[in-house]
Amino acid sequence: MKPAPFKYVVPDTVDEVLALQAEHEDEAKVLAGGQSLVALMNFRMAQPSVLIDLNGLTSLSGIENGGPVIEIKALTRQLEVERSATMTALPIVAEALRHVAHVAIRARGTFGGNIAHADPASELPALMLALEAEMVATGPDGERVIPAADFFKGYFTTSLEPTEILTSVRIPTKQPGAWAFMELARRHGDFALAGVATLLDVEDGRCRSARIALFGVADTPVRATEAEAFLVGKDPVGEVLEEAARITAEALNPSSDIHAPGAYRKKLSSVLVKRAVTAALNRGDMG
Amino acid sequence: MSVQETSTDAQDDLVVQVRVNGESRRGFAEPRTLLSDFLRHELGLTGTHVGCEHGVCGACTVLIDGEPVRSCLMFAVQAGGKEIETVEGLAKGAEMHPIQQAFQENHALQCAFCTPGFLMTVSALLDTNPDPSEDEIREYLSGNVCRCTGYVGIVAAVQSAAKKLRDQGGTADER
Ligand SMILES: Cc1cc2nc3c(=O)[nH]c(=O)nc-3n(C[C@H](O)[C@H](O)[C@H](O)COP(=O)(O)OP(=O)(O)OC[C@H]3O[C@@H](n4cnc5c(N)ncnc54)[C@H](O)[C@@H]3O)c2cc1C
Numbered sequence: 080m081k082p083a084p085f086k087y088v089v090p091d092t093v094d095e096v097l098a099l100q101a102e103h104e105d106e107a108k109v110l111a112g113g114q115s116l117v118a119l120m121n122f123r124m125a126q127p128s129v130l131i132d133l134n135g136l137t138s139l140s141g142i143e144n145g146g147p148v149i150e151i152k153a154l155t156r157q158l159e160v161e162r163s164a165t166m167t168a169l170p171i172v173a174e175a176l177r178h179v180a181h182v183a184i185r186a187r188g189t190f191g192g193n194i195a196h197a198d199p200a201s202e203l204p205a206l207m208l209a210l211e212a213e214m215v216a217t218g219p220d221g222e223r224v225i226p227a228a229d230f231f232k233g234y235f236t237t238s239l240e241p242t243e244i245l246t247s248v249r250i251p252t253k254q255p256g257a258w259a260f261m262e263l264a265r266r267h268g269d270f271a272l273a274g275v276a277t278l279l280d281v282e283d284g285r286c287r288s289a290r291i292a293l294f295g296v297a298d299t300p301v302r303a304t305e306a307e308a309f310l311v312g313k314d315p316v317g318e319v320l321e322e323a324a325r326i327t328a329e330a331l332n333p334s335s336d337i338h339a340p341g342a343y344r345k346k347l348s349s350v351l352v353k354r355a356v357t358a359a360l361n362r363g364d365m366g
Numbered sequence: 367m368s369v370q371e372t373s374t375d376a377q378d379d380l381v382v383q384v385r386v387n388g389e390s391r392r393g394f395a396e397p398r399t400l401l402s403d404f405l406r407h408e409l410g411l412t413g414t415h416v417g418c419e420h421g422v423c424g425a426c427t428v429l430i431d432g433e434p435v436r437s438c439l440m441f442a443v444q445a446g447g448k449e450i451e452t453v454e455g456l457a458k459g460a461e462m463h464p465i466q467q468a469f470q471e472n473h474a475l476q477c478a479f480c481t482p483g484f485l486m487t488v489s490a491l492l493d494t495n496p497d498p499s500e501d502e503i504r505e506y507l508s509g510n511v512c513r514c515t516g517y518v519g520i521v522a523a524v525q526s527a528a529k530k531l532r533d534q535g536g537t538a539d540e541r
């Protein structure tokens with residue numbers, strides 16, 4: 080199918096975008112990489128009457144290393160982030176991106192667009208939770224900084240106001256040393272049935288802190304807070320790890336769809352937590 | 367604010383000027399015209415195929431400024447001023463591109479519906495990675511679906527094309 084007609088505008092500044100959003104409200108949609116939106120428009124599941132193309136905003140593209148935080152501008156293409164030398168400081172980001180769709184999608188799809196789209200099966204929202212990143216929203220009253228934990232509100236729903244856009248993402252560079260990113264998908268590049276991002280701070284065989292974020296198992300990405308708390312002070316292997324995995328799954332109630340029943344996803348989440356924590360520890364050992 | 371060389375008021379048919387396979391081309395497009403349809407219907411470049419129109423099959427893959435992209439997930443007006451490469455640009459007259467030769471020799475196609483998308487994706491892969499491993503090939507091509515051949519012949523074709531190009535000492539682009 081083909082998209083319904085719309086009025087097409089390419090603003091040069093964020094202020095122009097905000098003015099257009101204020102003027103057209105629900106009628107308007109912003110277009111970033113289009114890798115979700117154009118597909119929805121082709122199927123007429125989205126029919127904005129005004130399309131505000133952000134691709135003219137060069138100021139919204141690029142990666143800045145500001146010492147304690149790396150700031151990724153919203154329009155930076157996913158492939159550019161994956162290949163960026165700056166991002167080698169946070170290798171879990173490129174690892175997660177390699178699980179997002181395919182090269183041709185990542186060449187066009189943007190980092191911010193993926194996060195603003197808030198697909199509960201997406202890799203990046205869960206990664207933002209695990210990295211305790213901050214989303215920078217710009218609206219008529221200026222900038223607003225939203226912690227990842229408060230950003231994802233439900234299926235394809237964020238705490239962005241209709242008058243705001245996501246302008247960048249700030250990721251703290253100081254992160255726990257042991258990490259792993261894993262998912263299970265039917266085919267490489269497909270949306271995951273379930274996946275996990277974990278970061279562990281381990282000293283003398285004990286977890287000082289643990290972060291476990293899951294995707295594909297709820298209407299938003301979720302932190303396995305009970306399991307994280309359980310792991311603190313313990314050696315995350317053997318029965319301890321079994322128990323953490325059990326606690327993770329127990330807190331979840333994934334829904335079923337054509338790809339997999341909820342019970343399967345629940346089971347999968349515990350398997351992935353075990354595998355990911357083990358992989359993180361092994362990577363930590365290797366230095 | 368602008369709409370590629372046209373005013374925002376003229377929303378019916380906009381003039382879109384692109385470079386395709388090294389040639390300057392211009393045509394008309396509504397804002398909602400997909401790049402895939404613009405290439406096929408407006409510029410007559412029907413080598414770019416359209417399978418799913420939601421980014422899943424890869425048949426419509428073209429190169430824009432050297433990167434593989436889905437032409438079904440872009441509007442033609444967004445391609446204004448860009449350098450586009452389509453499958454028509456691969457062969458030199460009657461002489462097929464080494465990637466095309468390798469596909470033929472390795473039986474990497476049957477109906478050929480998927481082939482233009484594969485060829486363009488492989489061309490991008492071999493430009494950045496002249497000697498990819500089988501895993502790298504399979505990962506890079508994971509976004510292209512072939513319903514006929516299975517992928518064994520396709521992977522073999524990519525390996526053979528990579529070798530041909532290395533032996534010639536050129537990239538996929540500059541033979
Ligand atoms: C075949 C295929 C497979 C895919 N597989 C995966 C996958 O495995 N994992 C995954 O995570 N994604 C996957 N995707 C989606 C892809 O990552 C998209 O690029 C991403 O979800 C949206 O980013 P975009 O820049 O293309 O945004 P767009 O499609 O342009 O926009 C998406 C939505 O976000 C809004 N939006 C975009 N940018 C902003 C902003 N700065 N501020 C406010 N709102 C904004 C738009 O209005 C729209 O509603 C896949 C896509 C395809 C076509």
Ligand code: FES
Pocket residue numbers: 415416417418419420421422423424425426427436437438439
């Ligand atoms: S037609 Fe574009 S990906 Fe299928």
Ligand code: FES
Pocket residue numbers: 474475476477478479480481511512513514515
């Ligand atoms: S050759 Fe028929 S789909 Fe690939």
